[in-house]
Amino acid sequence: MVKQGSLCVLASGGIDSAVALAEAARNAESVVPVYVRSGLVWERAEIYWLKRWLQTLDDSDVAPLEILELPVSDLYGDHWSVTGVEPPDDRSADEATYLPGRNILLLAKAGVFAVTNDCRAIVLGPLAANPFPDATPSFFEAMATALGRGMGLDHRLPIETPLAGLTKSEVVRRGADFRLDLTFSCLDPESEHQHCGACNKCAERRQGFGDAGVNDPTSYATNDSGASRPTSRVRRGSVHPSA
Numbered sequence: 001m002v003k004q005g006s007l008c009v010l011a012s013g014g015i016d017s018a019v020a021l022a023e024a025a026r027n028a029e030s031v032v033p034v035y036v037r038s039g040l041v042w043e044r045a046e047i048y049w050l051k052r053w054l055q056t057l058d059d060s061d062v063a064p065l066e067i068l069e070l071p072v073s074d075l076y077g078d079h080w081s082v083t084g085v086e087p088p089d090d091r092s093a094d095e096a097t098y099l100p101g102r103n104i105l106l107l108a109k110a111g112v113f114a115v116t117n118d119c120r121a122i123v124l125g126p127l128a129a130n131p132f133p134d135a136t137p138s139f140f141e142a143m144a145t146a147l148g149r150g151m152g153l154d155h156r157l158p159i160e161t162p163l164a165g166l167t168k169s170e171v172v173r174r175g176a177d178f179r180l181d182l183t184f185s186c187l188d189p190e191s192e193h194q195h196c197g198a199c200n201k202c203a204e205r206r207q208g209f210g211d212a213g214v215n216d217p218t219s220y221a222t223n224d225s226g227a228s229r230p231t232s233r234v235r236r237g238s239v240h241p242s243a
Contacts, residue, residue, distance in 0.1 A: 002063055006030040007160075008119040010110055011065070013050035014185045014201075015208065016125035019175035020163055024123050025059045032063040032119065036109050038072040041084040042186060045193040049184035056179045070109045075100070080187075087187040090203035095131060097187070097200050103134035104143070111147035111157055121158035127166055137164070168208035181217035190221040197222035 009021045011033040025031045035050060037043055047067070054065060076082045081099055088096035103124075110122050126135045133139065140159045147157040163171055172180065187199040195202050197220030209216035 002032050002066075002117040002119065003030040003061075004118040005120045006032045006063065006117070008110055008114040008117070008122045009033050010106055010122065010124040011035055011050055011054075013046035013053065013183060014125075015168070015175060015180055015183045015205070016127060016163055016171055018053055018178065018180070018183045019171050020123055020125035021062075022057060022175070022178050023162065025057060025062050028061070030061045030063065031059075032066060032117070034066045034068060034110055034113060036068045036070050036106050038070050038105070040072070040081045041087075042184075042189050045186065045189040046184050048193045049182055053179060053182040056182060066113065068109050068113060070105055072105065084188065088200040090198055090200060092200045094200070094204075098132055101134065103132075103139070107143050107147065107159065111143075111151065114157060115147070115151040115153065121160050123160045123162065125163050126161055127163055127168060127171065130164075137161075167211075168204060169211035172208045172212035172214050176212075176214050195220045 007024050007028045007030070009017070009024055009031055011017045011021050012035070021031065021033055033050070033054060035047060037047070051065060054062065073082050076099070078085075079099075080087045106124070107122065113119075114122050130136070140161060144156040144159045147159075148155055151157065166174070184193070184195070185201045185205045186195040187201050188196040190196055195205070195218055202220060205218060206216060206220075209218075
């Protein structure tokens, strides 16, 4: 049962949402992790690792994981996120990982859950310089207003983005005391829920640890990181799809 006044934290199992959730649990009276399952190819692996990671949190105020259903196959059709065919590799631009309306869908589902369960706010973990239109401060402000109005509240439903000013490497350093080895950030998971090591998100993950100067504990199916990515480039962590 969700405690009244809890924080509803959108959790993908990735580094960013894991750190956002763990820090929320430290600072809030009660936190409920929420995963929105949409039928995307990496979700089984994400849920596997998210459940393992949640078990490491020594906090009685973290509620059991809530998994909400929001299928998108009728919207995305034969998109690579649904079919698994030719996902963006480690040479691709971050824009190649864009999922149309992803945060609109996630926040609509989480917003209804939050209000009907008396949560006081939604938390999610986009990072600095996110290029997507549904991950801007103005979007989150508008969505908070729309959710409050649409759910009959007399106020906005707050949407908090506590990592929005940070790069991936800064989040890795910030979360170095957590079990980051139990987080998952991959577009093309191998059997046994393993990082492929060759997709856009695996490259982002490798670079995040490397730029942070933190040992990468991740097991990749391939140890060849492929094309090197410029270390000066700001990585754009977000929930498009798993951070």
